[in-house]
Amino acid sequence: MKKTLKYFLILVVVVAIAATGFVVYVYNKPHRNVAKEKAVTLTAEQLYHAFKDNEQQANQLYLDKVIELTGRIAQIATNQQGQTVIDFNTADSMVTINCTFKNKPPNIKVGDSVHFKGICTGYIPDMNVVMNNGILVE
Amino acid sequence: MYTKLSLLFLFCVLSIAGLQAQKSFVTRNGQISFVATNDDDVSAVNNEVASRITTNGQITFSLLIKSFFFQYAEMQDHFNSDYLQSNTYPRSDFKGNITNIQSVNFSKNGIYPVTVQGNLTLHGITKPITVPGTIEVANNKIIAKARFTLLLSDFNIHADRVAKKVAIQFNCTYQ
Numbered sequence: 296m297k298k299t300l301k302y303f304l305i306l307v308v309v310v311a312i313a314a315t316g317f318v319v320y321v322y323n324k325p326h327r328n329v330a331k332e333k334a335v336t337l338t339a340e341q342l343y344h345a346f347k348d349n350e351q352q353a354n355q356l357y358l359d360k361v362i363e364l365t366g367r368i369a370q371i372a373t374n375q376q377g378q379t380v381i382d383f384n385t386a387d388s389m390v391t392i393n394c395t396f397k398n399k400p401p402n403i404k405v406g407d408s409v410h411f412k413g414i415c416t417g418y419i420p421d422m423n424v425v426m427n428n429g430i431l432v433e
Numbered sequence: 434m435y436t437k438l439s440l441l442f443l444f445c446v447l448s449i450a451g452l453q454a455q456k457s458f459v460t461r462n463g464q465i466s467f468v469a470t471n472d473d474d475v476s477a478v479n480n481e482v483a484s485r486i487t488t489n490g491q492i493t494f495s496l497l498i499k500s501f502f503f504q505y506a507e508m509q510d511h512f513n514s515d516y517l518q519s520n521t522y523p524r525s526d527f528k529g530n531i532t533n534i535q536s537v538n539f540s541k542n543g544i545y546p547v548t549v550q551g552n553l554t555l556h557g558i559t560k561p562i563t564v565p566g567t568i569e570v571a572n573n574k575i576i577a578k579a580r581f582t583l584l585l586s587d588f589n590i591h592a593d594r595v596a597k598k599v600a601i602q603f604n605c606t607y608q
Contacts, residue, residue, distance in 0.1 A: 320507075321505065321507045321508075322505060322507075324505070324506045324507045325506060326506045326509075327506070354520070354523055358499065358519075358520060358523060359499055359513075359520070372462065374462040374464075374480045374481075375462070375463070375464045375480060375604065375606060376464070376478070376480050378480065380461075380462050382461070391461070393461050393462070393481065395462070395480060395481060414499075416481065416497040416498075416499035416500040416523075417497035417498075417499060417500075417523040417524060418497075418523075418524075419483045419495045419496075419497065419524065420495075422461060422483040422495065423461055423483065425481045425497050425500055427481065427500060427502075
């Protein structure tokens with residue numbers, strides 16, 4: 296009887312530790328770190344054409360992937376949460392690569408050609424290819 | 434003959450003027466957020482909403498499911514892979530009309546209550562929705578806001594363990 300109780304108590308403790316561990320893991324799992332992930336390298340033009348020509352195929356290739364791009368800055372803006380958003384030119388003057396940056400990149404201006412990477416979240420026809428978690432690549 | 438030609442000319446000029454009078458306001462970085470009605474922890478925000486409002490009352494928006502940011506990365510993963518299947522359905526689109534557009538004066542600052550009616554496509558399913566909101570005109574800037582609730586099962590989203598309903602907050606500033 297005493298032995299059973301002991302095993303039972305040990306079991307309770309083990310389960311409690313496992314449950315705590317799981318909760319801690321779930322609440323602390325870090326967001327993706329773009330700087331450390333391997334990227335697919337392209338130009339802004341190539342990324343735009345891939346989506347414009349075949350959205351489904353481009354989704355399979357680029358959705359959720361870290362993309363490393365070179366692009367010419369068309370516009371620098373701030374979103375409603377205060378994050379820096381940069382639009383990059385494509386062959387179509389109405390469509391941009393819209394990338395939200397983690398931090399405001401220093402010393403950049405409209406017309407500059409910059410090298411950066413970020414996560415591609417998809418394509419909105421006639422508007423933009425969307426990227427976020429952007430960082431400049433040295 | 435001459436009168437007919439001048440009438441035609443007048444008609445053309447007026448039509449072009451009419452087209453130009455229809456102005457549109459655009460944003461690529463509007464905001465839509467949601468929170469589960471039964472659990473405040475289940476919430477996310479999307480700051481990459483593309484939307485357009487034209488002065489004749491048309492309103493559209495598109496957003497990418499993968500652009501929703503959750504505080505908890507684990508939740509974001511489940512949201513994308515288990516509930517919204519964002520690889521298969523990467524985008525959500527809305528196309529509709531402001532039914533009382535005549536009550537909005539785009540050239541006069543103010544907050545105008547509106548009703549928006551249209552079709553929302555989410556998770557591969559298109560449903561008509563009608564939501565109340567406001568359009569604020571502030572010195573050439575337009576701010577559209579709306580709050581409404583979606584029943585997830587209407588869009589074939591089965592997340593019963595987490596949430597059955599979500600409260601959506603639409604908040605877009607247009608240029």
